[in-house]
Amino acid sequence: MINQHGLTIRASIKDGKEDELRTLLNTIGDDVIRSNKLPFQKLTTVHYMRFVMVEGRTFGQKKIAPSLFLSTNFDGPLNDHLKQIVEVAGEGLDLIYEHCVGYPEPGKANSANRIAYLQKHKIRTTTFYTGTRGRSVAQIPQEESLFDRIGSGLLNKRSWKGEEPNDIFKAIKAYVHTTKGLEWAKKLSKPFPLQYYLAYYGQLLAVVLLLLFLVIGLLPITAPFVLAWYLTLHYHEKHDTRKDQLIPMKRDQILARREDILIQNQMTHLVDVKPGFFRLYTLKFVLWAVGFLGKYYWNKGELGGIPTIHFARWVLLDGGKRLLFFSNFDGSWQNYLGDFIDKAAVGLTGVWSNTINFPKTTNLIYAGAKAEEPFKRWARFYQIPTQVWYTAYPNISVQNVNNNSKVRERIGGKSTSESMADWLRRF
Amino acid sequence: MSQQPEAEITLELGDIQGVITQGYGKFPNSRYLLLEIKDVDATKKWLSSIADTIVDSEWKELGDYAANVSFTFLGLKKLGLNQETCDLFSREFKEGIATDHRQRLLGDRGKSSPEHWKWGGNNGEKHFNKNPIIHIIWTLFGLNEEHINKLYEEHAKEIEAGGMIIHNKLDGLTLKDRKEHFGFRDGISQPIIKGSGMKEAEHNTVNAGEFLFGYINGYEEIPLSPTMPKELDPKDILPSLDSKNPGGPKDFGKNGTYMVYRQLSQDVVGFWEYMDQQADGDEEKRIRLASKMVGRWPSGAPLAKYPDKDPMKAPDSKVSNDDDFGYAAEDAMGDKCPFGSHLRRNNPRDAMPNTSDAKTSRDIVNRHRMIRRGRAYGKPIVDTMHSSDILKSPAAGQDMGLHFVCFNTNIARQFEFVQHTWVNDPKFHGLYNDPDPVMGEPDPELKGKKASFTIQQAPVREEVRDIPRFVEVIGGEYFFTPGIRAIKYLASL
Numbered sequence: 001m002i003n004q005h006g007l008t009i010r011a012s013i014k015d016g017k018e019d020e021l022r023t024l025l026n027t028i029g030d031d032v033i034r035s036n037k038l039p040f041q042k043l044t045t046v047h048y049m050r051f052v053m054v055e056g057r058t059f060g061q062k063k064i065a066p067s068l069f070l071s072t073n074f075d076g077p078l079n080d081h082l083k084q085i086v087e088v089a090g091e092g093l094d095l096i097y098e099h100c101v102g103y104p105e106p107g108k109a110n111s112a113n114r115i116a117y118l119q120k121h122k123i124r125t126t127t128f129y130t131g132t133r134g135r136s137v138a139q140i141p142q143e144e145s146l147f148d149r150i151g152s153g154l155l156n157k158r159s160w161k162g163e164e165p166n167d168i169f170k171a172i173k174a175y176v177h178t179t180k181g182l183e184w185a186k187k188l189s190k191p192f193p194l195q196y197y198l199a200y201y202g203q204l205l206a207v208v209l210l211l212l213f214l215v216i217g218l219l220p221i222t223a224p225f226v227l228a229w230y231l232t233l234h235y236h237e238k239h240d241t242r243k244d245q246l247i248p249m250k251r252d253q254i255l256a257r258r259e260d261i262l263i264q265n266q267m268t269h270l271v272d273v274k275p276g277f278f279r280l281y282t283l284k285f286v287l288w289a290v291g292f293l294g295k296y297y298w299n300k301g302e303l304g305g306i307p308t309i310h311f312a313r314w315v316l317l318d319g320g321k322r323l324l325f326f327s328n329f330d331g332s333w334q335n336y337l338g339d340f341i342d343k344a345a346v347g348l349t350g351v352w353s354n355t356i357n358f359p360k361t362t363n364l365i366y367a368g369a370k371a372e373e374p375f376k377r378w379a380r381f382y383q384i385p386t387q388v389w390y391t392a393y394p395n396i397s398v399q400n401v402n403n404n405s406k407v408r409e410r411i412g413g414k415s416t417s418e419s420m421a422d423w424l425r426r427f
Numbered sequence: 428m429s430q431q432p433e434a435e436i437t438l439e440l441g442d443i444q445g446v447i448t449q450g451y452g453k454f455p456n457s458r459y460l461l462l463e464i465k466d467v468d469a470t471k472k473w474l475s476s477i478a479d480t481i482v483d484s485e486w487k488e489l490g491d492y493a494a495n496v497s498f499t500f501l502g503l504k505k506l507g508l509n510q511e512t513c514d515l516f517s518r519e520f521k522e523g524i525a526t527d528h529r530q531r532l533l534g535d536r537g538k539s540s541p542e543h544w545k546w547g548g549n550n551g552e553k554h555f556n557k558n559p560i561i562h563i564i565w566t567l568f569g570l571n572e573e574h575i576n577k578l579y580e581e582h583a584k585e586i587e588a589g590g591m592i593i594h595n596k597l598d599g600l601t602l603k604d605r606k607e608h609f610g611f612r613d614g615i616s617q618p619i620i621k622g623s624g625m626k627e628a629e630h631n632t633v634n635a636g637e638f639l640f641g642y643i644n645g646y647e648e649i650p651l652s653p654t655m656p657k658e659l660d661p662k663d664i665l666p667s668l669d670s671k672n673p674g675g676p677k678d679f680g681k682n683g684t685y686m687v688y689r690q691l692s693q694d695v696v697g698f699w700e701y702m703d704q705q706a707d708g709d710e711e712k713r714i715r716l717a718s719k720m721v722g723r724w725p726s727g728a729p730l731a732k733y734p735d736k737d738p739m740k741a742p743d744s745k746v747s748n749d750d751d752f753g754y755a756a757e758d759a760m761g762d763k764c765p766f767g768s769h770l771r772r773n774n775p776r777d778a779m780p781n782t783s784d785a786k787t788s789r790d791i792v793n794r795h796r797m798i799r800r801g802r803a804y805g806k807p808i809v810d811t812m813h814s815s816d817i818l819k820s821p822a823a824g825q826d827m828g829l830h831f832v833c834f835n836t837n838i839a840r841q842f843e844f845v846q847h848t849w850v851n852d853p854k855f856h857g858l859y860n861d862p863d864p865v866m867g868e869p870d871p872e873l874k875g876k877k878a879s880f881t882i883q884q885a886p887v888r889e890e891v892r893d894i895p896r897f898v899e900v901i902g903g904e905y906f907f908t909p910g911i912r913a914i915k916y917l918a919s920l
Contacts, residue, residue, distance in 0.1 A: 147859075151890060160887050168887055252518055256528040260847070263854060307781045332532065334839050335848045341646070342791045343781075372646040372840075397854040424887045425760065 001134035001192045004047065006125040006313045007072045007081065009118055011100040012065040018053065021068065021099040025051050025387035028092075029258070032390045038092035040390040045081045047073040047137055048311055048328045051096065051388040052268045059321050068100055070118075071326050073311040075136045086114040126284075127291035127314040131301045131398040135405060139189060141393050143404035146185050147427075150175065150407070155427060165420035169410075176411050188412035204296055232278055233364055240274065242357045244374055247381045254385050260332055262394040264310070267336070269325040271355040271382040273316075280320040282364070283354035287314050290347055301402040304344030308336065310398055314351065323355055330397040337376050345369040357381075437622035438484070438635055438642070442666075442682040442910040445482035446495040446566065446800060447638065447834050448623055450614070453489050454568035455601035456575045457802050459688075459830065460582070461546055462563040464505050466590025470563075471506065473589025475918035483911055484623070492578050493568040496914065497686045497906035499523070499550050502562030507920040512679050515653040516907070519838040520685055523550035524903045532843055534851045534868030539900040545690070546595045547904040559594045561904055564688065572600075597690065597902075599802030599830045603812065604726075604742045607803055608693045608827045609717070609865070609897075610812040612727030612742055616750045616774060618796040628751065630777070630789045637841070638798050638834055640680035641666075645794035650836050652680030664916045682910030684834045687797075687842045689903035690804070691866070693828040698897045699814045705891050710815055716891070717814070719882050720864040722770025725812075729770070734763035754778035755785040761883035766856040769865040772849045780856045795849070797833035797841050804830055828898070838905060853878065866898040 013021060028035045029051075040049065049072045056066040074081040086093065093114060097103040102120075104113045132140065154175045160168055176182045214222045259265055273280055294303060303309050308330040315324040329336050340348050349368030353361035359375050361368040369375045403426050410416060410423055440448070451457075464470045474496075482493040498506075500521050504513060513521070522529070525541035525548040535541060541548030541555035548555040567582060569575040579596065586593060607613040618633040619625050622642070626632075636644030640652040654668050654676040665677040699713070706712035714737070718724045724737035727747030731754055738746055755777040758764055764771050766780075777785035779792055805827025809816040835841035849855060850863040860879045862869055869878030882889040909917070 152892075155887060156890055156892070159889075163886055165886050249518060249521070253522075253528075256526075259528060260531045263852070302781070305781065305783075330854055331852055332844070332847050334844045338791075338794070338840065338844070342794075370646070371648060372644075373648060373651055397857075399854065399857040400859055403857065421886065425883070427888050 001189060002075045002136040003196055004130050005074055006128040007074060008123050008125050008315050009070040009121045010123050011068050011121045013068055013099055014101055017099040018066055022053060029388040037095055038089045042088045043084060044137055045074045045084050047392050049390045050386050052386050064318055082115050082118055086111045090114055125313050126316045127287045129294040129303055129312045131309045132401045133299055135401060137392050140396060140401050143408050144396050147404045147407055165424055169420055173411055185408055185411055188414055237361060245381045246377055255383055264330055264391050264394055266386050266389045267327045268386045269383050270322060272322055273320055273355050279354040286350045301398050304347045306339045306344050307399055337379055341369050341372055433626035434624055436624040439682055440484040442912055443484040444495045444908055445484050445493060447684060448484040451493055451568045454493060456569050456572055457599035458567045458575050458579055459597040460565040460593050461561045461595040462591040463559050463594055464562045464591050469590030471918045474914060478914045495566045497564045497908040499561050499904055499906055501550050501560055505562050506917050509655060509659055512653045512655045517838060520905050524905045525555050526551050532847050535900050544902045546902040550904060564906055599804055602803050602807060606812055607829055608695050608807060609698050610725050611721050611723060612747050615727055615748055633793050633796055637836060639682055639684050640836055641678060641682055652678050654678050662919055664912055664919055679913050683913055684836050684908050685838050686906040686908045687833050689831045690901050691829045691831050692826055692899045692901045694897050695808055699817050703818060713814060719765055720768055720880060722764050722768035730764040731758045765882050767858055767861040767881055769863050772855055772863055795841055795844050797835045800832045802830045804828060864894055869894055869896050
């Protein structure tokens with residue numbers, strides 16, 4: 001098992017260079033697989049990668065330049081990942097980042113100053129979610145091929161009617177053990193290192209203790225605080241106004257141009273946080289809670305009941321003025337948004353009710369996304385184009401990834417409470 | 428059919444075109460006329476003359492024929508519907524059925540690409556072929572072929588006098604035992620529209636807003652309708668958006684809906700040859716495999732209830748129309764009716780994957796229903812439609828298939844969702860490479876990787892591979908089927 005992370009890099013685009021950069025990125029994005037500028041498939045640490053341009057803004061006195069976001073979902077230590085990016089795709093990076101402020105002059109870029117640039121422009125990913133925890137970029141297609149070969153090379157060769165599940169398992173195991181190219185599957189994948197578990201359970205313990213302390217130890221302070229928060233929320237929910245806006249057709253079509261090309265899809269979404277510290281801190285808390293639950297509760301491939309999300313993240317920008325959302329998911333936009341409404345409305349309303357023009361909400365998490373048409377209009381209105389999007393395994397769904405691992409684990413000898421008959425149902 | 432209402436009527440039946448609420452079982456034959464408007468004023472006169480002849484949903488007894496009318500987006504614009512109202516139609520309808528994105532969404536690629544279509548495909552920004560623009564579809568239903576011919580002669584004269592050109596006339600018919608061309612009984616499962624007066628199981632009774640504008644939909648909201656300021660309806664023909672606010676906006680959409688029409692060509696010989704090949708020539712196995720893929724036996728009996736064999740040789744109305752079943756309790760593992768079968772993926776009923784319980788599943792599934800009014804076209808290869816007879820007769824080269832017609836208020840969430848997420852997505856229900864085996868697109872990226880079909884069973888599944896495409900799209904368009912008052916409004920423009 002390997003620890004997966006989200007990297008977000010934000011660079012300011014030089015004055016007047018936006019159109020040029022957009023054209024360049026769109027050219028790369030039109031055919032990522034054959035891009036010779038960025039040889040994505042050689043990036044063996046990368047699950048997903050995207051480049052997105054975000055418009056500049058003015059907040060009061062503060063002017064924010066248009067910026068370029070690079071986002072990756074990657075395996076292992078950050079330094080190895082950055083090193084690989086600059087070594088494999090250095091020239092491509094130079095082409096792109098020459099449009100950005102502060103990047104080394106043409107001809108003067110090298111691995112060291114490219115890494116330094118990326119490090120310097122790295123920003124904090126507020127909430128990170130993975131539906132395929134622990135599986136590496138190499139492991140996911142490898143386990144898919146194991147599944148496929150057991151099917152085509154063994155199960156489809158004859159009828160298994162009337163045979164005992166345990167005998168079929170033995171036949172599968174024997175097939176894997178004797179088939180060239182499947183030797184790796186005799187063993188389990190390496191477990192997470194000890195530090196991973198220490199950090200994982202350490203954090204859980206810390207949170208539980210803190211909550212206990214707040215509820216029991218500090219009740220006289222916590223209770224009035226929560227009550228005050230609730231009353232303020234109630235006030236805001238009563239007085240917040242909203243505009244119901246329909247995305248202009250042209251903008252909608254630009255988004256659609258990059259949709260439903262593969263089994264998987266992407267979404268980039270950017271919306272202003274409602275003004276004032278109350279909404280910002282409420283949002284920060286909800287994002288923390290979603291991240292926490294995503295790690296400790298929804299960690300088996302379903303985020304709030306949605307089984308199609310490979311990786312997703314929220315990033316708070318500009319001191320909490322804007323909220324950016326990236327997602328990599330299976331199936332169509334309609335299916336994804338439908339799942340938001342039908343299965344995960346509470347969690348998503350909890351997050352996005354703190355942003356402008358979101359459908360009317362009650363008690364932070366209710367109503368809101370349940371208003372189907374207004375919610376979909378809102379989601380589409382604030383969606384922005386993803387100029388470049390790469391996926392390392394475009395034809396494998398989250399459910400496939402997780403099923404394949406269960407198949408592989410049993411063959412590798414991991415103990416499980418699942419009956420053999422149920423395990424065979426995985427094929 | 429008895430016309431006594433069995434349940435409360437809350438719909439404005441007199442304003443709803445009859446084809447939406449009734450299958451016109453009395454009329455086995457139909458003809459769809461695709462029209463282009465040349466003289467707008469003449470067409471408006473024609474519209475005004477036909478508006479009162481159109482069958483609505485209030486009829487006590489059908490006359491000796493039925494006619495209904497629908498419009499493309501370009502048709503509505505051509506007739507002069509104002510821009511503001513036009514903007515409120517959905518993106519799908521405005522763009523038309525043929526766009527680059529929609530090709531991917533609907534699986535209209537390869538031989539099914541709009542560039543090869545015999546009609547339609549030119550109502551969007553991009554023109555895929557040289558077919559004429561379609562503005563109006565006029566649908567006629569009659570008692571038999573002769574009757575349809577006679578009706579056509581009369582109507583064609585009026586249409587031509589109405590300043591329109593008839594570009595295509597497409598005939599629909601009803602095959603023996605209400606089968607489709609592969610030989611399976613079809614059109615059995617339909618949602619009941621709440622408030623229409625019809626009564627059925629509650630889980631199959633769907634809020635009217637899923638099928639008609641102006642009513643509460645499956646999310647308990649009124650869908651966004653194409654409306655207009657009151658001033659644009661000076662003769663006060665249209666209903667008000669809010670009946671309590673007669674000075675407010677007028678609702679052009681009320682009692683109307685979108686109609687999806689796709690002409691699907693079926694490779695009947697190819698279908699049975701594939702089954703025969705997989706079954707090594709064994710008749711029983713061949714029919715079993717095809718039935719596993721369909722989800723019903725040729726007689727119409729559902730596999731979920733009759734898993735072992737077709738309970739009857741010829742259809743019998745009770746078993747053949749049996750629609751009273753689910754999967755959650757009886758067939759959770761798919762051993763009777765496979766997860767990937769046509770029937771189960773087009774309507775997962777109470778066992779939609781990743782839902783907590785049967786009720787939740789039904790509620791979610793009911794937000795993706797459509798009213799289907801398809802009709803077969805083309806003479807069957809053999810009248811019996813038995814696979815053994817089909818395999819014996821030489822393929823005569825004639826085209827046959829289905830005029831797929833459905834009604835829904837949200838094309839993206841209903842028709843397109845079902846076509847993409849349930850029919851074409853090979854990952855449906857946690858599967859790997861299994862689109863709908865009967866009518867899905869087996870090779871989405873056109874890389875020669877053909878589809879599989881998984882048959883769940885103990886101790887381990889069976890799988891067939893390399894399934895070719897049996898159904899190709901040869902024409903299609905999106906239409907709007909307005910309420911009767913909205914037709915009169917168009918005539919008044």
